[in-house]
Amino acid sequence: MQKILIITHSKDNASIxxxxxxxxESGAQVIRFNVDEYPLQCSLSSRFENGTWQIFLDRDGQRHSLHDITAVWYRRSHNLAYGLNQILEGTYLSSAQKEIRRTLFGMLESMPCFQIDTFSKYRRLDSKEEQMKIASALGLNIPDTCITNNPDEARDFVLSHPGGAIVKMQSSFAIYRDGKEHVVFTNIVSEKDLEAVDALQYCPMQFQEKLEKSKELRVTIVGDAVFTYAIDSQKMENAKIDWRREGNTLLDQWEPYQLPHEIEEKLLQIMDIYQINYGAIDIIVTPEEGYYFLEINAAGEYLWLDHLADGAISKQIARVLTGEAYRRYTPVLQKDRQPG
Structure with a gap:
């Protein structure tokens, strides 16, 4: 029997x-590991004895062996060590959190089985700059871009693009006020904004030329299967710069889109370069039918599109995990371990 480990958190959505x-349905056993419950509600142990490694997850009085896992889906690691700050404080808390992260991700990185995808590959994809350089080298269009914390550099870039410029963060950036999360969306940069750009010195940002849009695409790739959906974000004023501002309103308005073959092939090449099996890619289509690559989201959300696809994306994820569909790599540590 195949044994699949899913790494997520207790408040993840219905995709799990x-x-x-x-x-x-395929006969596999599923173990869900909510990392927000580690280490307060569960224990993780790795042992090497008599020439053999064993890994155990203990929770709710049950012991789950993880050394015989056949595939891993690392989806989320939100709120790791949740509640630990109520028990430890100061230096002890910081040191314990570091050790918890190193233990969990060290174990995951070392597992001798197929994964969608390893934690180290997710971290490599944090580099939006590398993503754009690879895309450009493959012949994909990318927007003029400036990543800087130099106020003068930012002013020069913005003023050199009279058609407009936008600014955004490279990470999932949010500000918490009065206990509420305020996501920092993509915004237009005006000349008036440049009067306050000196504060950029303390936090680098990504500036790009403002592109006119006819469509925005979300391309979800699982293995070698490509699911492309489009939205006309320009029909709502508040969604023109960043459709996520009206994400809930637009949920049911995404439509299947036929991506040009040459664009699809280049996106698959990017997946090959990174050796990843899941990627949620954002693309802008201009009125002149130019395709501009923006980024790959290593663990980008897909559930709203899965509903429109009658579960096809989730089914493909399951098929890749069980080895029924194309996989992009074989783990270095894997020794004659074939899907059962």
Whole structure:
């Protein structure tokens, strides 16, 4: 029997249950590891004795062996060590959190089985600059871009693009006020904004030329399967610069889109270069039918599109995990371990 480990958190969305359902239909056993419950509600142990490694996850009085896992889906690691700050403080808290992260991700990185995808590959994809350099080298269009904390550099870039410029963060950036999360969306940069750009010195930002849009695409690639959907974000004023501002309103308005073959092939090449099996890619289509690559989201959300696709994306994730569909790499540590 195949044994699939899913790394997520207790408040993740229905994608976990949907993929798990497809996995169980195929006869696989599913173990869900909510990392926000580690280490306060569960224990993780790795032992090497008599020439053999064993890994155990203990929770709710049950012991799950992880050394015989056949595939891993690392989806989320939100709120790791949740609640530990109520028990430890100061130097002890910081040191314990570092050790918890090193233990969890060290174990995951070392597992001798197929993964969608390893934690180290997710971290490499944090570099938006590398993503754009690879895309450009493959012949994909990318927007004029400036990543800087130099106020003068930012002023020069913005003023050199009279058609407009936008600014955004490279990470999932949010500000918390009065206990509420305020996501920092993509915004237009005006000349008036440049009067306050000196504060950029303390936090680098990404500036790009403002592109006119006819469509915005979300291309979800799982293995070698490509699912492309488009939205006309320009029909809502508040969504023109960043469709996420009206994300809930636009949920049911995404439509299947036929991506040009040459664009699809180049996106698959990017997946090959990174050796990843999941990627959610954002693309802008201009009125002149120019395709501009923006970024790959290593663990980008897909559930709203999965509903429109009748679960096809989740099913493909399950098929890749069980080895029924194309996989992009074989783990270095894997020794004659074939899907059962």
């Amino acid at each position: 249950d949907t993929v798990s359902g497809f996995l169980r």
